[in-house]
Amino acid sequence: MCFNRENNSCCCATTIISALIGALAIAGIYYGGFLTGIATIVFITLVLGILGILYIIIPVLCGSNCNHVNALCLVPISVGAIITSAFALSITFIGAALSLIPLVAAVAFFMIMLIINLVYIIVNFLSRV
Secondary structure, three states: OOOOOOOOOOOOHHHHHHHHHHHHHHHHHHHHOOOOOOHHHHHHHHHHHHHHHHHHHHHHHHOOOOOOOOHHHHHHHHHHHHHHHHHHHHHHOOOOOHHHHHHHHHHHHHHHHHHHHHHHHHHHHHHHO
């Protein structure tokens, strides 16, 4: 099983494959013309990336010694989401529709990975209570 007590890795194959499938689906919807703008997706991904970084940084700054689930995987996903979102925000207002499809897929990939991590963190938090 991917998520269990012994292996707290969110970077397993099923998570990555599901995020890739979702990203390709969102890029296909954008290519089909059903999604007119990507600004909402980009802003959601940017906010989730910042929240992911804050989830790791705030307890470290406060001196908490608690063990964070998914902390090792959340850092590169959050940094990638912030960088991709910033790049998408700068290109979105300039670029043509077809050149944005890989960028839409990259932003959607990071957004889905962050949502999967968020759900997993909430489930782990609720299971402790």
